[in-house]
Amino acid sequence: MGNGQGLKVAIQGERGAFSNEAAVGALGPEIEIVPCPGFTELFAAVSEGRADRAMVPIENSLHGSIHENYDRLKTSALHITGETQLRIRQCLIARPGATLATIRRVASHPVEAVTAYDTAGAVKDLLRGGLLTQAAIASRLAADLYGGQVLLEGIEDDAENYTRFLILAREPGPIEQANKTSVVFVLDNEPGVLYRALGLFASRGADLCKIESRPLRGYPWEYSFYLDVLGDPRGAAGDALRELEGMAREMRILGSYPEGLGKPAAA
Amino acid sequence: MGNGQGLKVAIQGERGAFSNEAAVGALGPEIEIVPCPGFTELFAAVSEGRADRAMVPIENSLHGSIHENYDRLKTSALHITGETQLRIRQCLIARPGATLATIRRVASHPVEAVTAYDTAGAVKDLLRGGLLTQAAIASRLAADLYGGQVLLEGIEDDAENYTRFLILAREPGPIEQANKTSVVFVLDNEPGVLYRALGLFASRGADLCKIESRPLRGYPWEYSFYLDVLGDPRGAAGDALRELEGMAREMRILGSYPEGLGKPAAA
Numbered sequence: 216m217g218n219g220q221g222l223k224v225a226i227q228g229e230r231g232a233f234s235n236e237a238a239v240g241a242l243g244p245e246i247e248i249v250p251c252p253g254f255t256e257l258f259a260a261v262s263e264g265r266a267d268r269a270m271v272p273i274e275n276s277l278h279g280s281i282h283e284n285y286d287r288l289k290t291s292a293l294h295i296t297g298e299t300q301l302r303i304r305q306c307l308i309a310r311p312g313a314t315l316a317t318i319r320r321v322a323s324h325p326v327e328a329v330t331a332y333d334t335a336g337a338v339k340d341l342l343r344g345g346l347l348t349q350a351a352i353a354s355r356l357a358a359d360l361y362g363g364q365v366l367l368e369g370i371e372d373d374a375e376n377y378t379r380f381l382i383l384a385r386e387p388g389p390i391e392q393a394n395k396t397s398v399v400f401v402l403d404n405e406p407g408v409l410y411r412a413l414g415l416f417a418s419r420g421a422d423l424c425k426i427e428s429r430p431l432r433g434y435p436w437e438y439s440f441y442l443d444v445l446g447d448p449r450g451a452a453g454d455a456l457r458e459l460e461g462m463a464r465e466m467r468i469l470g471s472y473p474e475g476l477g478k479p480a481a482a
Numbered sequence: 483m484g485n486g487q488g489l490k491v492a493i494q495g496e497r498g499a500f501s502n503e504a505a506v507g508a509l510g511p512e513i514e515i516v517p518c519p520g521f522t523e524l525f526a527a528v529s530e531g532r533a534d535r536a537m538v539p540i541e542n543s544l545h546g547s548i549h550e551n552y553d554r555l556k557t558s559a560l561h562i563t564g565e566t567q568l569r570i571r572q573c574l575i576a577r578p579g580a581t582l583a584t585i586r587r588v589a590s591h592p593v594e595a596v597t598a599y600d601t602a603g604a605v606k607d608l609l610r611g612g613l614l615t616q617a618a619i620a621s622r623l624a625a626d627l628y629g630g631q632v633l634l635e636g637i638e639d640d641a642e643n644y645t646r647f648l649i650l651a652r653e654p655g656p657i658e659q660a661n662k663t664s665v666v667f668v669l670d671n672e673p674g675v676l677y678r679a680l681g682l683f684a685s686r687g688a689d690l691c692k693i694e695s696r697p698l699r700g701y702p703w704e705y706s707f708y709l710d711v712l713g714d715p716r717g718a719a720g721d722a723l724r725e726l727e728g729m730a731r732e733m734r735i736l737g738s739y740p741e742g743l744g745k746p747a748a749a
C-alpha cells in the first residue's frame with residue numbers, strides 16, 4: 216500500500232504500540248498516528264473526524280477474536296476498507312546502560328481487561344522513570360521511539376503469534392479492488408436457518424474464511440453472526456449477500472476490501 | 483433435579499457466588515460446595531477428585547461466551563453431564579444497620595479479568611470489615627450466607643441477564659436422558675468444509691443451537707469449532723456425529739445431556 220502522506224490514523228495505545236507497527240506496515244511511514252486510550256475512543260476518533268482511519272485489532276492467532284470490537288463494528292457506522300496482519304514480536308526493553316544483570320522488575324501495562332494493552336506506554340513510563348533495574352516488554356518500534364535499549368528480542372512464548380487488524384474509514388473503499396466482504400446479520404431463531412444462510416455462499420463457491428457469533432442484547436441465547444466472505448462483491452459473493460439480506464432479520468455489510476492475509480510469513 | 487445428598491460440587495468463587503445459586507438450583511440444596519479461586523482450579527477440582535461435579539459458566543446472555551472455558555473443555559478429559567441457566571439478579575448488600583444514606587463506597591471484586599468475579603467474596607470481606615459506609619454488589623444468597631442486609635434488589639442494568647452453566651463430571655452421564663450433545667472438532671482448511679459439516683446435522687433434522695470458534699494454536703487463522711446439537715445421540719444426531727468424526731481432522735464429544743435451557747423465565 217503506502218501513499219499515506221498526511222493520513223491521520225488512530226490507534227489504541229501510545230505511539231510505538233503494535234497497532235502503530237501495523238498501521239505503518241499497511242499505510243506507509245508518512246502517516247500521522249493519533250493515539251487513543253481505549254477502543255471506544257479509537258472508533259470515535261474516526262467517526263468524529265479527528266482521524267481518517269482506525270487501525271482496529273480484531274483477532275489474535277493465539278487468543279482468538281477481540282469480541283468487543285466485533286460488537287463495536289456492528290453499532291458503528293464506519294466501513295472496513297482493508298485488513299493487515301502483524302507478527303507480534305516482543306522485546307525486553309530497558310534504559311541505555313542497563314544489562315540483563317541489572318534488571319529486577321519487568322512491566323507491561325494492561326490498560327483495559329484482556330484485550331487492550333498499552334505496552335508502548337510501559338516503555339515510555341520506564342524511560343521517564345530512569346531506573347537501571349527496570350525493563351518493559353513491548354515492540355522494537357517502542358524502544359526506537361522512546362530511546363530504549365533492546366536487551367532481548369523475540370521473547371514471546373509462541374512464535375505463531377499474529378494479530379489481524381481491520382482498517383476503518385468513514386466512507387467505503389473502492390469496490391473494484393475488493394475480494395473480501397465482512398457482514399453481520401441476525402437470523403430468525405428457526406432450526407437449520409444458519410445452515411441455509413451459509414448455503415447461499417457455498418452454492419456459489421464463495422468461501423467463508425471466518426464465522427463469529429455474539430449475543431443479541433435482549434434476546435437470550437440468540438446471536439448476531441459475523442462472516443468474512445471471499446469472492447467478488449460485484450459477482451457471486453454479492454449475489455449471495457443480497458439473498459442473505461432477504462433472509463435475515465437485520466443485516467449490515469461492514470465493508471468490502473482486498474484480502475490482506477494469505478499465509479503468515481514463516482516464523 | 484435434586485438428590486444431591488453429599489455431592490461435592492466445585493464452583494469458581496466463594497460460597498454465595500452465582501455459581502453456588504446455579505448449583506443448588508440444578509443439583510439440590512443438599513450438595514456440598516467446593517469453592518475454587520479460578521477456572522483452572524475449578525476444572526482441576528473434579529479431574530483430581532476433590533469434587534464430583536464442576537459448575538462451569540460458559541455463556542452470558544449479555545456478554546457472550548466465556549471463551550477460556552471453551553478452551554478448557556477441549557483439553558480437559560471431563561464430560562458435560564448437564565446444563566442449567568440462572569438469571570443474574572444483583573443486590574446492593576451492606577452490614578445490618580446500614581442504610582442507603584450511610585453508604586459511601588461500593589465494592590464488587592473482579593478476581594480474574596472479565597470473566598471470573600468473586601462478588602460473594604466482596605460481601606464476605608465487607609461484613610468482616612464492618613463499616614456502615616460500605617456496600618457490595620452480589621447475589622441475595624451471598625447476603626444470606628454472610629449475614630448481610632439487602633438494601634436494594636434487582637439493580638442490574640439489564641433484566642435479560644442470564645448465565646448458562648455446564649455441569650461437568652469425570653464420567654459421562656446416562657445417554658438415555660440426553661437430547662443435546664456438545665462436540666469440538668477441527669476441519670481441514672478447505673473451501674466449504676464447515677458448510678458440509680453443518681449439513682450432516684441439517685440433512686438429518688438435528689438442530690444446532692450454538693456454534694463457537696476458537697483459534698487453533700500453531701495454525702494462524704484456523705479454528706476449533708464447538709457445536710451444541712439437539713436430538714437423540716442414539717439416533718439421527720448420533721449418526722451425524724459419527725459422520726462428522728470421519729470428516730474431521732480431530733474431534734471430541736464433550737458430552738450428551740438433557741437440554742436445560744428452553745426459554746428463560748420471564749424477567
